[in-house]
Every structure is written in structure tokens, then in C-alpha cells.
Amino acid sequence: MGQAYAAAIESLRPTVTTEPGEAGRLTVERAVGLLAGRARCRLAEAHRHLLQMGAEQGRDLIEVAGGVIRLLDGPDPGPAPVAGLSTVVPAGPVRQFAPWIATVQRVLDVAPGMASFFTVERDPAGRLADLVWAAVSPEAVAPGGLRGAQLLGRRISQQFPDVVASDRWPVYEQVLETGRPAVLGPFRHGDGLYTVRAHRLGVGLLLNWTRHDESPVGDRLAGTERLGNLGWGEWDLISDDVYWSDQLYRIYERDPRLGPLSQAESEALALPEDEPLRAAARVAFERGERVDVTLRVRVGERIKYLRTVADASRDAEGRPLRIFGIVQDVTERETSARRLAEVERELDEQRRDLAAEHELAGKLQRIILPIPDGPIELPGLKVALRYLPAGEESLVGGDWYHAAELRDGSVLLAVGDVAGHGTRAAKTMAQLRHALRALAVTTSDPAELLRHLNALTCDLERETPELAATAVVARFDPKGREIVWAQAGHPPPLLSRGGHTAPLDRPSGPMLGVIDDARYETARFDLRVGDLLLLYTDGLVEHRDRGLDDGLATVMRTVDQAVRASPRQPLGELLARLQQANPADDTCILAARPVSGETQDLRRYLSGV
Known part of the structure; x- marks a missing residue:
């Protein structure tokens, strides 16, 4: 499977072409890459947004792409402040965006299992010193609890300190030097039994882990939760018992030993600006309707967007007996949409400025x-x-x-x-x-x-x-x-x-x-x-x-x-x-x-x- 991922990703690497019909396509691809990098969204989402901009403005796609390139083809100033979002800088190295890395990430986003693409750090003698996460599948997890995109920019020596001293490390170095893939394992790590496949991809290393000792049903259920970044919970109103799935604890970044959040703790995490939405959801739930609402919560130093779909089993008079629901972390989707909207606003301002300057220069030129x-x-x-x-x-x-x-x-x-x-x-x-x-x-x-x-x-x-x-x-x-x-x-x-x-x-x-x-x-x-x-x-x-x-x-x-x-x-x-x-x-x-x-x-x- 790892070899198939490597082949798929390698086929998506940009290639240099001199065919005359390729200029427009390359312009669009470059604009999509820049837009995805600035908005921190997937390439497909950036491409759809580019098409939508062209349709709404009645402009040719290549012309819109050219405007995006003129605006964004420069150093990324970093994420602009977004209302309601934390601007705390994460610990660890900052991940630098590159369009090709985004393409790798796009493949890993839909890859089952645990897979990661690493860039390479070498010591003064040229030997492999460390590996840095550059792209990662949603199911990849580190012992400290970091998962998926949380690993980006971090070093493997920090999350898996024992791997640098293991017999797997020289094999990784050999794969990078020769380009020949390798399969290691099965080997015991923690409480699991794993096999890892290593492939050289460009100048980096693609690793894919397979765990052998998880039950098929539990594995599929956990994999579904992780793939959708969602968790589920139940609240028995008769016994007042509350149950959370493992993924729900991960979404709220809460230690499972503390148990589910109490109602008071949950309300303390909510943002006051979203109170009208919460009130409308409560009214709908009291009418017996299923609730589907996206609200913001403060988890640690970050603001998360959580979509909650909740329903209840009720008695003959419609009173709820058991509440059950699914919570999905849609922070990435919501923030990407806001960043795309911000980029579009900047493009509109730039286009208006250019149009005004062009009109003034044209009048001046015609007069002179x-x-x-x-x-x-x-x-x-x-x-x-x-x-x-x-x-x-x-x-x-x-x-x-x-x-x-x-x-x-x-x-x-x-x-x-x-x-x-x-x-x-x-x-x-x-x-x-x-x-x-x-x-x-x-x-x-x-x-x-x-x-x-x-x-x-x-x-x-x-x-x-x-x-x-x-x-x-x-x-x-x-x-x-x-x-x-x-x-x-x-x-x-x-x-x-x-x-x-x-x-x-x-x-x-x-x-x-x-x-x-x-x-x-x-x-x-x-x-x-x-x-x-x-x-x-x-x-x-x-x-x-x-x-x-x-x-x-x-x-x-x-x-x-x-x-x-x-x-x-x-x-x-x-x-x-x-x-x-x-x-x-x-x-x-x-x-x-x-x-x-x-x-x-x-x-x-x-x-x-």
C-alpha cells in the first residue's frame, strides 16, 4: 500500500513542459498552489474557489489566476488575524508551504491508515540527523497524543525519540541514499505490533505504518472517527450518565481520566458571541427537532469550530430520555473559508486599485x-x-x-x-x-x-x-x-x-x-x-x-x-x-x-x- 501511495504522489509532482498549450494550465496551477498555501486549504478547495471567482466576476479563469499570482507571489506574511481566532504561535518549527508539498498532503488526506511524508535534516557530515513532518494522514498519531495536522513541522526525534537509536534509522538513511524502498517489521512499539514501509519521494521520505493487532470492527470505527475528525457521545437523563468516545476526548483535548465535560465546563468553553445560535438550537431541540449547529469553543489557547448534530429518544409526551449526538471538528474548513474570503477581498481591492490606475493612466496618455x-x-x-x-x-x-x-x-x-x-x-x-x-x-x-x-x-x-x-x-x-x-x-x-x-x-x-x-x-x-x-x-x-x-x-x-x-x-x-x-x-x-x-x-x- 505504501508503494502505491508513493507512486500516486510521484505522479502528481509538477513537471516542466514547453508545449505551447501548457502556459495557461501552468498559470492556473500556480495560482491554485499559491491560493491554497495562503488560505491553508486543500488544492481542490482552492481550485473550486478560483472557478467560482471567475464565474461571479465574468472573467476568464487564466485572467483571475494571473490576478491571484500578482497578489500572492511573494513571501507569506503569515496568517492574518481572523476575528475569534487565536493568534498564538504554535511551539516548534513553522511549516513552510510549498505547492508540491500541498499536493502530497492532498493525497495523504484521503489515505487510510497512518502515513507521513518527512523532509530531511542532516548533520555536518551529511548523515541523517532528523526527519520533520511535512505532510501527514489524518490517522497518524504520536505517543504524546498529537494527531494528523498537529504533527506538521515537528521532528520525529521529539515524538519518537527511540527511533533515532533503533535499527530502523540506518534503513531510512539507506532508502534516502539508494531510492530502494524497504519494509521493516513486524516489530513491537508500545502496546502495538507494527510494520513500516519506507519510500524515497523526491528528496524526502514517505513512511506508512500498519498496525496488526487491532480488532477489525474497532479499527474501522476508530478509523472512521479519525478520518472524519468526529466523535460521539450519549447522555442518559434518567441516570445522568454521560459517555464520550475516544475521539471526542481528542477533539476537546481532554484527559479521558477526567471524564466528560460537565454542563458548566462545557458552557465555560463557549464564546459569548455565539449565544444567539445556542439559544436557537435549544429552542429547536425543545420542539423535538434534530439539532445541527456549528459553534465556536475555546480549547486551551485555540478557538475551534465544532459542528454538533444531536437528537434524543423521548417519552410519549416528547420529553427527552436519552440525548445522543456527534461532534465534528470543522475548524480547518471554517478557517479555510474565511481565509479564502479574505484573499478574495484583497484581490477585489487590488483589482479596483489597478482599474482606477489604468483608467487614470489611459486618460493621461490619450490627452498627452x-x-x-x-x-x-x-x-x-x-x-x-x-x-x-x-x-x-x-x-x-x-x-x-x-x-x-x-x-x-x-x-x-x-x-x-x-x-x-x-x-x-x-x-x-x-x-x-x-x-x-x-x-x-x-x-x-x-x-x-x-x-x-x-x-x-x-x-x-x-x-x-x-x-x-x-x-x-x-x-x-x-x-x-x-x-x-x-x-x-x-x-x-x-x-x-x-x-x-x-x-x-x-x-x-x-x-x-x-x-x-x-x-x-x-x-x-x-x-x-x-x-x-x-x-x-x-x-x-x-x-x-x-x-x-x-x-x-x-x-x-x-x-x-x-x-x-x-x-x-x-x-x-x-x-x-x-x-x-x-x-x-x-x-x-x-x-x-x-x-x-x-x-x-x-x-x-x-x-x-
């Missing part, structure tokens, strides 16, 4: 960066623009453009990208774009303009750490048809000439905001009739599922195809083809070509711009 419906007519140039927002709605970036005639009759073209997303990126984008427009009054030299923008970004970075941006600035002289350009850590412009597209060789220039007093070089080339110049931000060529070189090659093929398909009006054809959003980043595209006598109005080609 209006995209014209058609091409822009500039001296000697016709310029077309397209802005592609990120595929993920929550990402509003800092991509920007500039295309305007200068006072000397030349044309200034620019495209830039501020690192990050949200209102901060949008605000920085506005500052850089407006600064460029203002600086162009004093100089039209692209290198000098970038030097000033770098100084501004460095100043902003002192107020907002880790701020960085890239940009490319070009000046077009319509008389000589010459372009002088400079760049600051930006992807190279693409030049299409004679049916072939290639990136321009970049002059040197670091990113904006990285180096004080940075210097930028310029490059120049002639822009001939029939050429097409493409400035863009990195969202056009960078994608999650492909490398930068592949992305650049794809764009260059698209430019070649657009020019071949419409050699006289390539701008509209090009922008019609470059309209697929990058799911992870915004994209700004500026395409320009020299004006000739044969240039036609492109508005009908840019109706989708």
Missing part, C-alpha cells in the same frame, strides 16, 4: 499622446502613426512619439519608451515629450536634444529611483533630403530601399537616466524617393514567445511585403499589417516616406489607424 486619424503632411515627408496598447488591459505604458515641423523648415521625428507601466510611466512620458518639443526651439541637433533629455531623466530618477527610458530622434532636411539621427539605447530604425529592409547602424548613445553627462553621437543618410523609414518602440519586436532577432526579422519581412503589395502608397499597407498587439507591452510605430509629385492622399488607406 493623441494619435491622428490619418497621415501627417510635413515638409517633404508624409508620416503615418499607429499606437498599439498592450494585450493585457492593466498595462498602460510610457511609449510616445513626436513629429513636427521646426522653425527652420526641417522636420523633427522622435519615438521613445519609458520603462514600466501605469501612471508613473505615463507622467514621465509626458515630461519627456513636452521637454523635447520645448528644447527643439533652442536646437535641432538630435544628439544635443538627447543630451538634454538625459539630464532631465537623471533629475527625475533622483525623485523616482530605477527610472530609465530610451529614445531615437531624427531631423529631416527637406531641401537636401538628408536625415541626421541619434539614439539613446533604443532599437535601430528600419530603412526599406529597393524592396529590401534592414536596420540602420546605430551611433553610440546610452539609455536616458543611466549616466550623468552622457554623450550621444549622430549618423546621417539620404532619404530617397521610394524609401520608407520606420521608427518604433521595442514592443513591436519583443515578444514572450520569440527572441529579439526573430521579432526583428518578422517585422522586416512585413515591411518588404507591404512595399511589394503597394509600392506607391506603402504606409497604409504597412500599418494595416502591423496591428497585432504585444500582450506584455505597448507599441508605438512611426512610418515616414519622402513626398514626390506622385504622392497620393493616404487617408483612405489609413481608415483603420
Whole structure:
């Protein structure tokens, strides 16, 4: 049986896959693991809750899972205080959650008998020093009375000090080293006769105990009580005798030698806030109804949720003669539900905050960066623009453009990208774009303009750490048809000439905001009739599922195809083809070509711009 458990658990271990259809499934699985870990609930319960959240909010499951990951993918701050629950830290090592360990726990939760999965502690020489409970079946029990989940995080040397010195310990070490399972026993331990099976599972040890000397009927009854974490009791009102099952003593953590709780002791454990529920249950019982109620009691330093189902045998007038009932400890279920509700509340707050920030950043971006419906007519140039927002709605970036005639009759073209997303990126984008427009009054030299923008970004970075941006600035002289350009850590412009597209060789220039007093070089080339110049931000060529070189090659093929398909009006054809959003980043595209006598109005080609 132990080998079957080990095989079942091993089959549930996460495996790395590169199949394209697996990304969404892995996102959901990661979210389920994080949610179960934060709420301390089973994986199945976390998965059901994730499905329920998606259905109630009308959102795709993967989108909901992404929100869970963004909220919970970080150090667990520990259990948040829950009304009515004790915040006393348990003695012993704190169990750290890991999604795979939760999967092991999920299997052991439904495993009959006593089974435990241990992580390994070794001494400086590398020998097995101790085993720590990481997952455990409900029926596992230690001599001190700790049972099931109460053992998690505890060392086997504390609960079974004799096992470290026994002949079983070297066998456990051998199983860990070789991976070959072992069967030990039968052997006598305490008042029982046991066999233990040991299997290596990952880097840990899975142990399964079988007791041979319990009666089948009593074993099944005790196993049922432990599996359901419930006990039963009777109260003979004629003789005033009260009987509790062993599991009921365990639920109340009471020494059986003290006998069942008296009515006064039982009432002293109850929480005053639950008095209305208790009163309603008493009224229902007096009417002759069966009672099914969940109440809170204080057991030691902890608050437990106990579900009680009680009924009575009555005389001819309906007076109770014997009361019998079942008490089930549902603390884990109730606290998990409350933690799930708390996580959902945090997700709702985060989603509202993100939605508000996204709306504000979007409005700011639209005000600062209006995209014209058609091409822009500039001296000697016709310029077309397209802005592609990120595929993920929550990402509003800092991509920007500039295309305007200068006072000397030349044309200034620019495209830039501020690192990050949200209102901060949008605000920085506005500052850089407006600064460029203002600086162009004093100089039209692209290198000098970038030097000033770098100084501004460095100043902003002192107020907002880790701020960085890239940009490319070009000046077009319509008389000589010459372009002088400079760049600051930006992807190279693409030049299409004679049916072939290639990136321009970049002059040197670091990113904006990285180096004080940075210097930028310029490059120049002639822009001939029939050429097409493409400035863009990195969202056009960078994608999650492909490398930068592949992305650049794809764009260059698209430019070649657009020019071949419409050699006289390539701008509209090009922008019609470059309209697929990058799911992870915004994209700004500026395409320009020299004006000739044969240039036609492109508005009908840019109706989708």
C-alpha cells in the first residue's frame, strides 16, 4: 500500500513542459498552489474557489489566476488575524508551504491508515540527523497524543525519540541514499505490533505504518472517527450518565481520566458571541427537532469550530430520555473559508486599485499622446502613426512619439519608451515629450536634444529611483533630403530601399537616466524617393514567445511585403499589417516616406489607424 501511495504522489509532482498549450494550465496551477498555501486549504478547495471567482466576476479563469499570482507571489506574511481566532504561535518549527508539498498532503488526506511524508535534516557530515513532518494522514498519531495536522513541522526525534537509536534509522538513511524502498517489521512499539514501509519521494521520505493487532470492527470505527475528525457521545437523563468516545476526548483535548465535560465546563468553553445560535438550537431541540449547529469553543489557547448534530429518544409526551449526538471538528474548513474570503477581498481591492490606475493612466496618455486619424503632411515627408496598447488591459505604458515641423523648415521625428507601466510611466512620458518639443526651439541637433533629455531623466530618477527610458530622434532636411539621427539605447530604425529592409547602424548613445553627462553621437543618410523609414518602440519586436532577432526579422519581412503589395502608397499597407498587439507591452510605430509629385492622399488607406 505504501508503494502505491508513493507512486500516486510521484505522479502528481509538477513537471516542466514547453508545449505551447501548457502556459495557461501552468498559470492556473500556480495560482491554485499559491491560493491554497495562503488560505491553508486543500488544492481542490482552492481550485473550486478560483472557478467560482471567475464565474461571479465574468472573467476568464487564466485572467483571475494571473490576478491571484500578482497578489500572492511573494513571501507569506503569515496568517492574518481572523476575528475569534487565536493568534498564538504554535511551539516548534513553522511549516513552510510549498505547492508540491500541498499536493502530497492532498493525497495523504484521503489515505487510510497512518502515513507521513518527512523532509530531511542532516548533520555536518551529511548523515541523517532528523526527519520533520511535512505532510501527514489524518490517522497518524504520536505517543504524546498529537494527531494528523498537529504533527506538521515537528521532528520525529521529539515524538519518537527511540527511533533515532533503533535499527530502523540506518534503513531510512539507506532508502534516502539508494531510492530502494524497504519494509521493516513486524516489530513491537508500545502496546502495538507494527510494520513500516519506507519510500524515497523526491528528496524526502514517505513512511506508512500498519498496525496488526487491532480488532477489525474497532479499527474501522476508530478509523472512521479519525478520518472524519468526529466523535460521539450519549447522555442518559434518567441516570445522568454521560459517555464520550475516544475521539471526542481528542477533539476537546481532554484527559479521558477526567471524564466528560460537565454542563458548566462545557458552557465555560463557549464564546459569548455565539449565544444567539445556542439559544436557537435549544429552542429547536425543545420542539423535538434534530439539532445541527456549528459553534465556536475555546480549547486551551485555540478557538475551534465544532459542528454538533444531536437528537434524543423521548417519552410519549416528547420529553427527552436519552440525548445522543456527534461532534465534528470543522475548524480547518471554517478557517479555510474565511481565509479564502479574505484573499478574495484583497484581490477585489487590488483589482479596483489597478482599474482606477489604468483608467487614470489611459486618460493621461490619450490627452498627452493623441494619435491622428490619418497621415501627417510635413515638409517633404508624409508620416503615418499607429499606437498599439498592450494585450493585457492593466498595462498602460510610457511609449510616445513626436513629429513636427521646426522653425527652420526641417522636420523633427522622435519615438521613445519609458520603462514600466501605469501612471508613473505615463507622467514621465509626458515630461519627456513636452521637454523635447520645448528644447527643439533652442536646437535641432538630435544628439544635443538627447543630451538634454538625459539630464532631465537623471533629475527625475533622483525623485523616482530605477527610472530609465530610451529614445531615437531624427531631423529631416527637406531641401537636401538628408536625415541626421541619434539614439539613446533604443532599437535601430528600419530603412526599406529597393524592396529590401534592414536596420540602420546605430551611433553610440546610452539609455536616458543611466549616466550623468552622457554623450550621444549622430549618423546621417539620404532619404530617397521610394524609401520608407520606420521608427518604433521595442514592443513591436519583443515578444514572450520569440527572441529579439526573430521579432526583428518578422517585422522586416512585413515591411518588404507591404512595399511589394503597394509600392506607391506603402504606409497604409504597412500599418494595416502591423496591428497585432504585444500582450506584455505597448507599441508605438512611426512610418515616414519622402513626398514626390506622385504622392497620393493616404487617408483612405489609413481608415483603420
